[in-house]
Amino acid sequence: MDLTGRFTREDAIRWAPLMVLIALVILFTAINPQFLSLRNFARITVAAAPALMVAVGVTFIILMGSIDLSMEGVLSFTAVLFCYAFVKFGGTLAAGGWIALPLILLVGAVVGMINGLIHVKLRIPSFMASLAMGFVATGATVLLTGGGIVKIDDDVFRGLLTYRLLGFPLMVYVAGIFVLIAWFIQTRTTLGRNFYAVGGGEELAHASGLNVKRVRVAGFTLAGVFYAVAAILQVAKLGQAESVTGANFMFISITSVVVGGVALWGGVGGVWNALVGVLIVNVINNGMVVIGLPDYVQDGMLGLLVIIAVVLSTDRRAVTVVK
Amino acid sequence: MDLQRLKPHLPWITLLVLVAAVGIVDDTFLRPANLLSLAGDIVPLFIMALGLTFAIYIGGIDLSAQSMANLVTVVASVYLASFGAWVAVLCIAVGFGFGLLSGYITTRLLVPSFISTLAVGGVAFSLAQYLSGQRALNMDAAQRDAVFGWMIGKTGPIPHELFIAVGLLALTLFIERRTTLGRALKAVGAGEPAAAASGLNVARYKMLAFAISGALAAIAGLLFAVKLSGGAPTIANGFLLPAIVAVLVGGTPLTGGVGGVLNTAIGTLIVAVIRASMLYFDIQATQQQMIFGLVLIGAIALTIDRAKLRTVK
Numbered sequence: 114m115d116l117t118g119r120f121t122r123e124d125a126i127r128w129a130p131l132m133v134l135i136a137l138v139i140l141f142t143a144i145n146p147q148f149l150s151l152r153n154f155a156r157i158t159v160a161a162a163p164a165l166m167v168a169v170g171v172t173f174i175i176l177m178g179s180i181d182l183s184m185e186g187v188l189s190f191t192a193v194l195f196c197y198a199f200v201k202f203g204g205t206l207a208a209g210g211w212i213a214l215p216l217i218l219l220v221g222a223v224v225g226m227i228n229g230l231i232h233v234k235l236r237i238p239s240f241m242a243s244l245a246m247g248f249v250a251t252g253a254t255v256l257l258t259g260g261g262i263v264k265i266d267d268d269v270f271r272g273l274l275t276y277r278l279l280g281f282p283l284m285v286y287v288a289g290i291f292v293l294i295a296w297f298i299q300t301r302t303t304l305g306r307n308f309y310a311v312g313g314g315e316e317l318a319h320a321s322g323l324n325v326k327r328v329r330v331a332g333f334t335l336a337g338v339f340y341a342v343a344a345i346l347q348v349a350k351l352g353q354a355e356s357v358t359g360a361n362f363m364f365i366s367i368t369s370v371v372v373g374g375v376a377l378w379g380g381v382g383g384v385w386n387a388l389v390g391v392l393i394v395n396v397i398n399n400g401m402v403v404i405g406l407p408d409y410v411q412d413g414m415l416g417l418l419v420i421i422a423v424v425l426s427t428d429r430r431a432v433t434v435v436k
Numbered sequence: 437m438d439l440q441r442l443k444p445h446l447p448w449i450t451l452l453v454l455v456a457a458v459g460i461v462d463d464t465f466l467r468p469a470n471l472l473s474l475a476g477d478i479v480p481l482f483i484m485a486l487g488l489t490f491a492i493y494i495g496g497i498d499l500s501a502q503s504m505a506n507l508v509t510v511v512a513s514v515y516l517a518s519f520g521a522w523v524a525v526l527c528i529a530v531g532f533g534f535g536l537l538s539g540y541i542t543t544r545l546l547v548p549s550f551i552s553t554l555a556v557g558g559v560a561f562s563l564a565q566y567l568s569g570q571r572a573l574n575m576d577a578a579q580r581d582a583v584f585g586w587m588i589g590k591t592g593p594i595p596h597e598l599f600i601a602v603g604l605l606a607l608t609l610f611i612e613r614r615t616t617l618g619r620a621l622k623a624v625g626a627g628e629p630a631a632a633a634s635g636l637n638v639a640r641y642k643m644l645a646f647a648i649s650g651a652l653a654a655i656a657g658l659l660f661a662v663k664l665s666g667g668a669p670t671i672a673n674g675f676l677l678p679a680i681v682a683v684l685v686g687g688t689p690l691t692g693g694v695g696g697v698l699n700t701a702i703g704t705l706i707v708a709v710i711r712a713s714m715l716y717f718d719i720q721a722t723q724q725q726m727i728f729g730l731v732l733i734g735a736i737a738l739t740i741d742r743a744k745l746r747t748v749k
Contacts, residue, residue, distance in 0.1 A: 178749045235737040236748045240550050241690055242496075245732040248677050252726025309438070315747045364558060367551075377548060379749075409570060413562030416555035423547045433630050435546045436493045 126426055130374040130389045137393065139402035148403050151280045157275070158281060161395040162288040163347040164187075167366040167375075169295045170339030172387040173332045175370055177311045178379025179239035183228055184340055185365060186250030188359030191221050192344035193254050196263035196354045205267040218341045224250065225337020229330035236427065245257065245365075254356040264353045273349035284346050295384045304331055351422055368415045369394045372422045381426070386408025392416075444694075446738070447687045447702045454709045462716050469593055476595030480505075480660045482701070483601065484606050484675055485682040487652025489700045490645040492683050494624045495692030495744075496549035500538060500557035500645060501653040502676035503677040504531050505562040508610040508657030509667030512619045513573035521583050528651050534560055535650020539643030549646070566667035572668040575661070584662040600659065604652070611648075621645055625692030627744075677725060681732050682707045689739035 122378035141148040167184050174181045195217040222253040224246075232242040265271075275285040299305040307328045319325045343362070348354050373390020375382030397418075398411055459466040486503050491498035508527045515523045534556055542554040565596055587598050612618040620641040623631040632638045656675070661667045686703020688695025710731070742748075 142707065156625075164748055180749075182550075231733060232748070234743055236745070237731070237733065237736045237740065238690060238745070238748060242733065244730045245736070248725045248729035252723050252729060255720075256723050256726065364554065367554075371496070371551075377551065407566075409562050409565035411562070412558040412565075416558030416562070419555045419558075420547055420552065421539055423551060424545045427546050435542060435548055436628075 115431045119283060124373060128229060129425065130372065130393065132384060133372075134389055134393050137396050137400065141396070141403060144404045152405070153399065155277075155281050155285070157395050158285045158288075159350065160399065161391050162284050163343040163350065164362060164369065164395070165391045166291060166339050166343035166346060167362050168369045168387040168391050169292060169384055170336035170343070171366055172295075172370050172375055172382070173299075173308055174336050174385060175367075175375050175377060176308045176382065177329060177332050178315065178377075179232070179329065179332070180367070180377070181228070181243045181336055182240055182363055182367075183243040183247035183250060184343075184360055185359035185361070185363045186247035186252075186254070187221070187337060187340045188229075188344050188362055189226050189254045189346065189354070189356050190224065190250040190349050190359075191217050191255050191259075191341045192354035192358040193263055193356070194220055195233055195341075195344055196265050197257070199267075199270070200347060204265075206269045210267060210270065211395050214345065217345060218338050221227065221339075221341025221344070222334050222339040223337070225340070226330060226334040228337065228434070229333025232333065233326045233329050250401050251356060251359075255307060258356055260356065262353050262355045266352070267373070271352060273346070284349050287342075288346060290413075291339070292388060295339070298335070299383050304328070304335075308332060309380055312381075314380075338382075344351060364412070364415060365394060368419045371419050371426075374422070374426065376426045377423055378427070444687065445565040446478055447685065447699055447706070451702055451706050451709065454642035454713070456704060458709060458713045458716065461713075464640075465712065465716070472593055472595060472598070474603075474708055474712055475705070476597045478704055478711075479595075479601045480512075480656045480663070480672075481675060481682065481707070482704040483604055483656035483659065484653050485700050485704050486604060486697055487649040488679050488683050489608075489620055489686075489695070490537070490621065490652075491549065491553075491572050491649040491698050492680075492688050492690065493696065494621055494642055494645045495628065495690075496542065496642070496646070497690070498535070498538065498553045498649045498653075499550055500534065500553040500560060501558035501649065501656075501679060502674075503560040503564070504534055504650055504653040504659060505657030505675060506667075506669050507534075507560040507567075508654045509661035509664075509671050510564045510669060511667075512658050512661040513575050513667035514567055516575050516579060516583065516741040520579075521560050523583075524658060527654045528671075531650040531654025531657070532647045533650070535645055535647035535653075538650065539646030542646065543639035543642045553646075561669060561737045566670055568667065570669070571670070571696060572666060573622075574666040577665060578663060579663055584585055584658075587659060588664050597659065604655070605671065605697060605701055608648075608652075617641065622693065625694075627693070639664060674725075677728050677732070679730070681728050681735065684732065684735040685740060687739060689741055690736055691741040691744045693741070693744075694740075700736070719725050 171181050195213055198213035198216055199210040202212045225396055226375050228243055228246045232239045274282050276283050307323060310323055311325055311328050347358055369390035372393050373386035375386045401410060448569060464470060474702055488498055488501055511530055512527055514521055515526060519526060538553045538556045542548050542549045587596055620636055623636060624638055624641055628638060682703040683700050685706050687701035688699050
């Protein structure tokens with residue numbers, strides 16, 4: 114609200130995503146009361162958990178006004194590597210497979226860092242640098258698997274999906290913990306504030322002594338770690354990985370972040386917006402199935418949603434050239 | 437001779453060097469029959485790249501080209517029976533319309549083109565799945581041959597696709613060099629604020645550029661559908677990356693303004709030669725993504741005009 118206590122456009126933008134989410138839940142419940150059950154809600158959160166991690170990762174990058182389109186390739190790559198490492202170190206968590214967990218987070222960080230370095234050092238716009246890197250990662254994954262599937266057969270690890278606490282599988286809690294970590298980074302660390310500084314006005318941030326390039330590389334590295342978490346959760350969900358494990362994550366995660374209210378221009382929004390956005394997208398996906406619409410309507414719906422979200426969040430007076 | 441003066445000539449020098457290199461390693465490569473069939477095979481990709489050139493020329497991007505081609509293979513397969521030859525008009529209209537929509541969203545609603553085209557691509561993908569019932573479709577072979585058989589035959593050793601490619605190249609070259617539209621697009625690509633300040637209706641020309649991109653992606657899809665005698669919502673997947681690579685290695689930078697359709701013709705030939713050499717070195721089709729991804733990064737880094745980018749986001 115502004116100084117006079119009026120409800121401003123900024124307030125509307127800030128609260129719109131949450132209101133949309135609530136409205137959707139009410140709408141789907143009205144059409145089919147089955148929608149509002151603990152079991153269905155658990156289903157939605159399980160479907161949403163890996164996408165949430167990708168969305169949180171890319172949120173940091175969008176906050177800086179950049180974009181990352183590499184997530185599909187990076188997710189497939191880290192998922193497949195994770196399966197190989199897990200099997201190599203014993204095949205079960207207890208036998209040494211746990212080593213694969215920190216290892217793959219490290220791999221994610223390295224891949225993200227390479228992504229960021231290509232973008233910053235070669236001075237290529239991030240959407241193209243990351244798109245190309247995504248293709249490279251997908252190609253590398255095909256090279257690793259030879260087109261095959263890598264399976265993990267460990268009841269303890271799959272417990273992430275099968276063991277339930279208060280009705281929700283463990284992986285939902287893991288995703289929740291990582292959202293809290295991301296929120297901590299965003300609000301309580303210098304790096305988090307630097308993301309907003311770069312996104313709010315890069316030249317200003319640079320002029321006031323911030324090493325913008327280093328912040329950008331750090332952002333991409335951090336995103337890479339979150340993609341690796343997403344890969345681990347996706348493997349836990351499916352029990353296997355292949356070169357198409359990451360398919361569709363790009364569209365869904367970017368749609369989620371933007372629909373959640375993170376402005377593409379940078380500087381506005383944060384981790385909670387990503388969470389609300391992912392829930393909106395997954396509630397729509399789930400709701401369409403519950404009320405009996407075919408699943409291919411989703412891509413079209415998401416496409417329209419993302420356009421509406423960008424249009425609503427754009428301050429038309431501040432924009433000059435749109436490419 | 438410094439690098440700046442050498443730059444415009446790099447694409448065709450690269451092409452010659454590549455052809456010579458592959459020719460030395462593989463002596464069957466330089467046979468005219470081989471070169472012709474190589475060129476014939478790349479034509480759908482070339483047409484898509486021609487369209488993308490317009491989007492990139494104005495400093496935008498069209499990430500929907502692949503979905504558009506997918507959609508059109510389905511449209512062509514579904515409506516060939518009822519529309520006959522008019523299905524070609526329908527296909528091009530679909531591509532033009534969706535391109536116009538992307539352009540409208542980009543220019544009037546101020547959504548950056550990589551998001552607007554991604555979103556419109558999502559809509560096209562949904563539509564393709566709806567129309568096809570999520571199945572692969574087949575054209576009636578007799579009817580295909582009667583209506584579109586001329587597209588894929590051979591006259592002597594020359595594949596007919598090449599005539600289509602040359603025809604479209606001539607048409608787009610005419611648009612680029614000899615029409616007001618072409619010059620307006622150049623102005624927009626060279627410097628959009630200046631173009632707007634000098635009274636140009638920038639939004640209208642940008643919308644047209646995206647529409648042309650969509651229409652050409654549709655023609656690429658139609659030709660692809662005729663070649664395969666059918667369509668499916670994901671059949672043209674894998675086209676987008678090499679098409680973007682073709683435009684960029686040809687010398688039209690991501691920042692727009694220079695280059696053009698002739699450059700894309702050279703760029704497409706470079707892609708064709710790289711592909712052929714990968715086959716020779718026994719690199720599988722699926723792994724080509726990795727190579728093309730790296731080539732793409734190199735090509736952007738070499739061609740992009742940093743003076744136009746105040747901040748690289």
